[in-house]
Every structure is written in C-alpha cells, then in structure tokens.
Amino acid sequence: MVRYVLNKFLFMLLSLFILITATFVLMNAVPGSPLQSEKATSPQIQKNLEAHYGLDKPLIVQYGIYLKKLAQFDLGISMKKKFQSVNKLIAGSFDNSLKLGLVSVATSVLAGCALGIIAALYHRKFLDNAALVVSVIGLAVPSVVMAPLLQYVFAVKIRAFEVAGLNGPMDYVLPTIALSAAPIAFIARLIRSSMLEVLNSDFIKTAKAKGLAGHMIVWRHALRNSMLPVVTYLGYLIANVITGSVVIEQIFAIPGIGKFFVQSVLDRDYPFIMGITIFYAILLMASRFLSDLAYALVDPRLRLQTGRVAK
C-alpha cells in the first residue's frame, strides 16, 4: 500500500514538472508580451521594463530562475497587477470560489438526489415527467443565460436578493442556483436510472417481501446503492466548481479565481498564468490522487493486487 501511494505521488510530481515546462514554453511561444501596451513606449523604456522583469535573459535562464523560486513556493510577482504577489492573488480569490463551490456542490447533491428519487419512485407518472422537464432545462440553459435571467427577475424585478457581491449568506442563493442547475440535472438523471435498476433487483424484492417500510427500503438499500455513480461524478464536479466559473463570477461580481484564469492569458501576465495553471493542476491531481486512494480502500480487487505487490 505504501509503495502504491509512493508510486502515485512520484508520478504526480513528474506530471506536474512536465506541465510546468509545457506551459512555460507555450506561454512564451504565443505572440504578444506582458509588457506591450496599446500606447507604444520608447525602445529604451521597453528595455528597462524587460530588464526589470528579467525578460531580457535567455528563455532557459528565465526557466531556471522560475523553477528555483517555485521550489521555495514563490510564484512571483504579477506583471499586470503591479507588485502584487501571485501567491496572495491566488489565495485571496480562491477563498471565494471555494466557498461558493462547496455550497454549490452540496446543493447539487441534495437537490439532484431528491429529484432523482422522486422521478424513480413515480416512474412514468406526472412527477417523473416534471422532474424530467426541470432537468432538461437545467442541462440545456447555459449559465450565460441563466445567471442574468435570475439576476433580472429575482434581484431587479422582485428585489428579493442583491444584484451582485458575496457579502451575506443570502448573496449565495442566486449564484448557487446558476452554478448548480446543470449538476442538479445531471445527478438527478444518474440517480433516477441507477435507482430504477436497483428497485427492480432481487434484494429489494426480498426487502419488500420481508415487509420493510417503503421509506426504509429507499433510504437503506436503494439510495445507498444508487449513489456509487454519483460519488464518481462528485470528484469531477468538485474540482470543476471550486476552480471558479468565469461567467458566474463576472455576472454576480464575485471576487473569485475563475475570471483570473482567462484574464491572465489575455494579459500575457506570465507569472500569473504559471501560478494559476500550477495551482489548478495541483488541485486536480490532488483530487485524483485522493479518489484513487479511496478506490484502493474500497475496491477489494485493487487492495488484493497492491497487497501482493507490497509483499
């Protein structure tokens, strides 16, 4: 088991290194530079700027300097947000994306499961169809449309919520709905189909025959078994949601990390591009690593295999 973990970990480090190198090369290969502006400055000022940010050195030297700093967990200083440290920028903005992301994941799971169970229990009846309509809308309406619509209806017309910002618990409602609509729909479809399968299986029939109450069957047996695909999906969902959504963060003016990802590339803000890419990569790899570990613990076949290797 230790060996298995160690292997995975080393592999992660190697992937990270490859990713850093590839990003560094690609970023520098893209035309444009962080130091250009619409108003051209004199060649001398351009030179001063390059010297200041170390861009006058050969690429390989710049790469070496970057790795050295990175080894000390220093992501450098942003070139467009003058003298702000990338570490601080990421920490300050990730906080908000994380909070909103976790609320949204919890909402997606709860609402998705509820809808899915209702649909499965009332298979081919009115409620099943209603749940189907809701989930089709959730999947089909993109957040670019959903978010401004929610804002206009509930914040401008009804005035039940604030238009933008993330200052109180109520401010989470609209962005959460916009962010969770698609996952809710997806989870609902997952639960419905696997639940239908489970409900028709023999052990449920046995439970019914034993005279167990309806809600006990759903809760104890059916739901637990239907949750497996959802758990798999959850790993992807969490990583996806906590890294922030550009659209939702912009529309609801949430100071999150999502909008920085695109903006840093458009700005050619080299240290910021590297910082966010590395941060995202570590997040995704860590979540993969954890889910691999979880599988190893849960799946007896995997455990056996690694046990043999460990011997």
Add this chain to the structure above:
Amino acid sequence: MKLKRSLTTALAVALMGVSLVACSGNNEKNSSSESPSATPSGSPSASPSASPSPSAEQKEKEFRFTLASDPPSLDPGLMTDAQSFIVGKAIYEGLMRLNPAGEPENGIAESYTVSEDGKTYTFKLRQDAKWSNGDPVTAHDFEYSWKRALAPETASDYAYMLFYLDKGEEYNAGKATADDVGVKALDDYTLEAKLKAPAPYFVNLVCHSSYWPVHKGTVDGKPEWATEASTIVSNGPFLLTEWSHGDKIVLTKNPNYFNKDKVHFTKATVTLVEPSSTVFNLFETDKIDWIGAQAGSVPTDQVQKLVAEKRAEILPVASTYYYMINTTRKPFSNVKLRKAFAMAVERQNLIDNVTKANQTPAHALVAPSIEGADGKKFREMFPDTDYLKEDLTEAKKLLAEGLAEEGLSKVPEITLLYNTDEGHKAIAEAIADMWRRNLGVEVKLANQEWGTFLETRSAQQFDVARAGWGADINHPINFTYDLIHSASGNNDGKYKNEKVDQLLNESLLTTDLKESMNKIGEAERIAMAEDMAVLPLYYYTTVTMVKPGFKDVVSDYAGHLDWAFGDKE
C-alpha cells in the same frame, strides 16, 4: 454634554454670521458694477473661517460607483490606465490639478513663474499640505518622485512623460545620473524644473499622474507599497481606507487635506464589476450612483431608450476611433487610393446604425474636447470638416486614377484587421459593406486576440487595422506627434512626411502657445487633407447616468470620471 454641543453650534452659527458679513462686504465692493445678482451666500466657502457647522460635518454623504477591475497600480509612477487614474486622482494631489473643464488649477503649487526662454519653471508650494501620515508635503517629495519615475530600474511605462525635463531621457537610458536631471528642490517649498525645450503646456503635464509626488520614506526600497490600503501614504482629498482586491475599494474624506472645505463627500465606495448588465442592474436597484466615463458602461442596447427618456446623457471624450493604413506597402502606399477608401465611408450612417452613441464623425485626429489657444478648443480653431469629403463620385475617380498610377487593373486582395470584439466586428463589417457598395471593392475581414493584434500591427503585417487613441494630456500634441510623426512608436502605418515632422518639431520649441497651435494645426491638415495618413472614423463619446441630487460628478475632458469634488444635495 448637551449644553456643550449647543454652545458649539451657537458658536459656529455666530462665526458663520461674521464671515457672511465679511463676505458680503467684499462682494459689494467687488461685484457691484459687474454682477449685481451675486448674493452674499454665494461664496461663504471662500472664507476659511466658514467651516461647516458640526451638524453638517456629521452628515454622511456617500458616492458609489463601479470600476471594471482592480486598478492595476496605485503607484503614481507606474499607473497607466483609466481605472487607476479615477481612484488616483482622488487620493493624490500634484502641483496642479485639471478642473472638470480640463484647465490646470493650483494644487500643491501656490503659484509658478516661467523664465523668459520658457525653459525654467519655478513652483512655489503651499506650506499646509500634509501626507496621510502627518509629514508635510515638500518640494523634495516632488524631486524624489520625478527622478524615481525616470530611473531605469523603476521601469515606468510613462517615464516618457518626464522626458521634457532636461536630461530626463538620458537618465532613463542610463546615460546621465539622477543629479543631472532638471528638477531641484531649491528649499522645502520651492521646486525648480528645467526643461530640455520650452513646452508651453508644461503646467498641463504636471497634472499627469507621473508628476504626482510620492512619500519617500514609504516608497524607497518597497516596490509593493501601493498594493494594500494599509501601506499607501497619499496627500489628496480622499484616503484609501479599504482595498479588498477584486471586490471593492472604500475611500474616506481626508481630514488633513488643505482644501477640505471643497470636499463634500464623506465616503466613496467603488465596487469592482465588469459586465455592463450587472452595472446597470446595480444602478436600477440603487446600489450605485453613477455609470459611465470608464466607471462602468451603460449596456449598448439600452442607450437609445435611456437617452430618449433623458435618464442618460451622451458626452464627448478626448479619444478618436480610426483605421491605420499601412503606407509602406501596396496598394495603400498610393495616396489617391487612401483617399478613395477614406471618402467611401459614410460616417454618420455608421454612427446612426452601428455605434449608436451619438459620436461625432471624425475627419482628422485631434478630438473636439481638446484645448487650443485663446480659450478656444483646438477643433474650433482648425475645423476638420474640409479635410475629407464623403464624395462617392470623387472617391471612384480617385480609385481609378490611383489604380492606373500603380499599374493595377483592380484592387488587390486587402485585409481589414481588428482586435476580437463584438463592437469592432460590427464596425468592420459595416465599413467593408460600404466599400463594397460604394467602390465595388471586396475586403477581407480578420480579427486577432489583443496581444497578437498589437504585435501584428506594430510589425506592419496589415493593410488596414483598427486603432483607438485617447489623450494623456489636454493638448493636441498628444494626437499629432504621437500618431503622425515618423519617429513615433505609435505610428504603425509608418506615415512619413518631412514637412509634417518639421512642423511638429518646431511646435515643441515655440514658446508662444498660439504659434505652437498653428504649427500643429498645419501639420494635422497636411497629414489628413493632403496625405490621408490614417482613416479617421469618429470621436468617441461616453454615455453617463447619475442619480438625482448629485452635482459636480462629471466626465472630464478625457472621459474619465472626476468625482472628488462632487456633492450630494
């Protein structure tokens, strides 16, 4: 306690009464012949003893607006963009300050004198100005700040704004030392600036952010000083009290500001929001008081309706939208072809149907809000209407002649390049359509993402390319030297006419403002009317909305929100 307060109030009322009497005395003497309508209450604030009564001071007056993003820098030496200027203008005070009309007024400077040759400016500084940490603002702060902005290791984008100083450019290039630079604090409150050549608009220049002072003890060796509210030391009408990055900025009135009686807002809150729909929704739900002038924009699809309802106002700004023409390669190395294409654009049609914000058709480069001489705007002195006629018959004739001169039977394949954006795309499509209808010429459209676009354009890899230009200072040199002088790094179409270069060079050496303007005017006329150096389209406007009750919150000459001296009824 109660007694004490009422005593204070009584005292304040009494003081005000005294000052009113004093004022009215003055007014009667001065204004009896000129303006009999001047009431004594018209100028109580001019008297220093007329401080507002305690009850007025306690009243909260907040101004709220949005910016699209965090100001990239609040360091006067490094700021380059509208976001930074809008906040910076409220927290820093330079020698002079531009009033909303775009004219320089005394700031930290009490007075200034210019030497006979126009090359030495001596500023007398007021002695009651203080930094937010209590230190006095002295001439040494200015000397330090100017030299710092020029220092090569500071790597300031706007260092060239200080190249007017003697040896400024040399210092920036590492060819002179800081001591050589033409700025010197003669004593704590006298600053002397020696210029390379007379620049009649130098007092305009010192209003620019790169000439603002910084506090040496705060800045020296701490490049990150301007990134947090807690470490910024400033000297303007407002103090930056909270900067929650990416979220909001809170400014409060500076109690130590020397001109605090003219500052009426007690607080300003800036929310950082990008989409115009969200900005508009915030305005509609009464969360902000202002939209426009680079502080949020009114959604394009709402503009016409809001203007018709008189809820929004359209104002000119000192920016020009134009197309660069690559004069270094065929076919546009031919002036007749450049003229034909420029004449075949129906500017008013473009404005009415595409851009839809009441812009002014442009036939030259200098925007109408830019100052000229003798109290006239530059465009009033030199109207651009004759520089270019939208005459389709003439355009076709010129096209045929130009093609014949180049030995071509038809216009070769040409591309119109713009940076990726829905608005620029709509304009490019409309213009391509006009060229198709009016000249029978097919033009290919291409768009590139911003960074790539700039690189392509500055490498002359284009036939026609979109461009926009905004003013840094309220002077026409900004639109002429920078855009049509062959030595300018912004002249990407590589237009070159020695006569124009010479006129512009001479305009910089002339001490007489009017003569200088005449030279600039003539240079612009040659470049446009004779050579069609670029293809001008329109002068920008900004659409603004403000909540009722606010006054003196305005879009300045450059189209940046100017709010620091505003008031709320």
